[in-house]
Amino acid sequence: MKTEAWIFASCGIFFLLIAPIYWFLTQEVTGTTALVMTFFLCALVVFYLGVVAKQIPARPEDRQDGEIAEGAGELGFFPPFSWWPLYAAGAFAVCMLGIVFGWWLFIIGAGFGAVAVCGWVFEYYRGLHAH
Known part of the structure; x- marks a missing residue:
């Protein structure tokens, strides 16, 4: 989960840096607000992934020496059909x-x-x- 958190954090930092530049160049409220809200959405995802990464043990795909066979087994509950x-x-x-x-x-x-x-x-x- 740490890799995913870093990806979203990088995107969030990008949007945070671009928002004032966009405002300065265009003076447009709608686009600037969208960029700021996109930063907040990225921050929300980063917070969630950071909390989950601390609660679960290291996944095989997060380790350099992880094997494919370590990821085998039950992944979770997936609901069947529902009306x-x-x-x-x-x-x-x-x-x-x-x-x-x-x-x-x-x-x-x-x-x-x-x-x-x-x-x-x-x-x-x-x-x-x-x-």
Whole structure:
């Protein structure tokens, strides 16, 4: 993770150095704000990667003497198929139509959305893929 953190830190430093130069040359607020916000996004990623790098042991790809076979094994939990994102998207579409046609439809969509989000969050607590 340290290599990834250094890559993002380099990009963030670049954007931080370019932002005042861009402001001086163009006097444009939108582009300067975008460059500053890009720096903050890079800083956020660097902070996350730095914290995670301290919490996990050294990965084989981070070491010079690391072997490919050391990276074998379970990499994590990857969820199988799920219908809940489709239901959540449908509820969101009903909410957006509710803004256009009437707030009563928005309330119905919000109700369906609450059920869809709860189903999506708790789908691994029961049923076929329970943990």
